[in-house]
Amino acid sequence: MKETELLELLEQTVEKLSITLGYDDLRKGAINTTGGAFVLRGERHILLHKHLSTDEKIDLLSEILSTMDTEQLHLPPVLRQKIELAKEHLQLEQDSSANAL
Numbered sequence: 001m002k003e004t005e006l007l008e009l010l011e012q013t014v015e016k017l018s019i020t021l022g023y024d025d026l027r028k029g030a031i032n033t034t035g036g037a038f039v040l041r042g043e044r045h046i047l048l049h050k051h052l053s054t055d056e057k058i059d060l061l062s063e064i065l066s067t068m069d070t071e072q073l074h075l076p077p078v079l080r081q082k083i084e085l086a087k088e089h090l091q092l093e094q095d096s097s098a099n100a101l
Contacts, residue, residue, distance in 0.1 A: 001078055003054045009079045010061040014046055016073055017065075023050035037064050062086035 014021045019037075026033050026049040034056065035048035046064055048057055066087035075083070 003058060006079065006082070007054055007058050009076060010058060010065065013065060013070065013073065013075060013079065014061065017068060019044040019046055022047045025050055035060055058082070059086070063090060066090060
């Protein structure tokens, strides 16, 4: 599957979860971030830096979605696998951080 197709599937998954997805220049001014998820006035949002590569957008969206409940959604196996791998990666990072303390 092409990266652009995978990114479109991730964006559709975000939409199915009723989350607003936006792209903006997040590296200007005092804030320098690739993006993240937040709640504003009771609505869930994901905002990504618009100049990330397609691969970086895929990785970041997969990581964000891995923290959310997507079990009720029908997702293509390749997408489910990408989200699960991101979840495992986050868990390893958290375990490493906990062990470092």
